[in-house]
Amino acid sequence: MHCIRVVIADRHPIVRQGLADVLGTERDFRLVACCGDGPSCIEAIRLFVPEIAIVDLPDIGGSEILAVTRAEKLRTRLVFFTGYIHDSDIASLASGGAYSVISKDIEPKLLLQILRQVASNHRLAPPTPYELEPAQETTKAKATHAPLTDRERQIMRLVSEGLPNKEIARRLNVTDGTIKVHLHHIFQKLEVSNRTVLATLAISQIHELDAPQEDRREASFEASPGTRSTVADKIRSVRNR
Incomplete structure (x- = not known):
C-alpha cells in the first residue's frame, strides 16, 4: 500500500x-x-x-x-x-x-x-x-436539502476535484452555461453559497455521490449527533491526558 x-x-x-x-x-x-x-x-x-x-x-x-x-x-x-x-x-x-x-x-x-x-x-x-x-454553512447543508439529480451529483463530485466549469462541461459534453444553471440549482437545494463549501460537503459524502440514484436511499447529509468530533476535540483530549 x-x-x-x-x-x-x-x-x-x-x-x-x-x-x-x-x-x-x-x-x-x-x-x-x-x-x-x-x-x-x-x-x-x-x-x-x-x-x-x-x-x-x-x-x-x-x-x-x-x-x-x-x-x-x-x-x-x-x-x-x-x-x-x-x-x-x-x-x-x-x-x-x-x-x-x-x-x-x-x-x-x-x-x-x-x-x-x-x-x-x-x-x-x-x-x-x-x-x-466552524462549518456553519456546511452543517446547515447537511441538515435539510432537496434531493439532487444524478447529473447534479456528477457535477458536485467534479467540483470537489477542483475542476472549473469549462472542464466540467467538457467532461459531461454540455455547455458552460448548462453547468452554471446546474450549480445554481445545487446551491439552492443544499443552501450553500459558494464552491468551496460545496466541495467540502461533496468530499464528506463521496460514497453517496458515487452511488446511482436508483440504488441508494436518499442521503441525509447529516452527521450523527452523538459521534461528531473535530480535530480541535482531539487536541483538547491530548491536553487532558
Whole structure:
C-alpha cells in the first residue's frame, strides 16, 4: 500500500500531537516529521519530500515555506491549518501555490478525506475568512436539502476535484452555461453559497455521490449527533491526558 507521507509544522506541541493522533488511525498515512518552527519545517520538506505538509498559520510562516518549495521545485503540497485568515493572506497563499486552507474545527474524517484529495493532486481553493468559521454553512447543508439529480451529483463530485466549469462541461459534453444553471440549482437545494463549501460537503459524502440514484436511499447529509468530533476535540483530549 502506498503511504501518504506527511510533515506537520505547528509551534504548539498539543496541536502537533492531536494531528499525529488523527493521522495515526489510518494505514495510508505516514508521519515523517513534526516541526515547531518554519526553518525546521523547510529542512524536513527538503529531507523527506513528503506528499503533504500541514502548516500552522500564522505562526510558522507559510509564505516563506511556499516560496522555498516553489523556488526549489519540491513536490510537497502545502495545506494550511488555522482558525482565521485575512483576505490578503488568502491571495498570497493562492498565488504561491497553496493546495488548501483547513479550519482547526474540522472533523477528523473530513480532514483525512481532504488530505487524500490533495495527495491525489486536487487543489482545493483556499476559503474566505467567513468560510473558516466552524462549518456553519456546511452543517446547515447537511441538515435539510432537496434531493439532487444524478447529473447534479456528477457535477458536485467534479467540483470537489477542483475542476472549473469549462472542464466540467467538457467532461459531461454540455455547455458552460448548462453547468452554471446546474450549480445554481445545487446551491439552492443544499443552501450553500459558494464552491468551496460545496466541495467540502461533496468530499464528506463521496460514497453517496458515487452511488446511482436508483440504488441508494436518499442521503441525509447529516452527521450523527452523538459521534461528531473535530480535530480541535482531539487536541483538547491530548491536553487532558
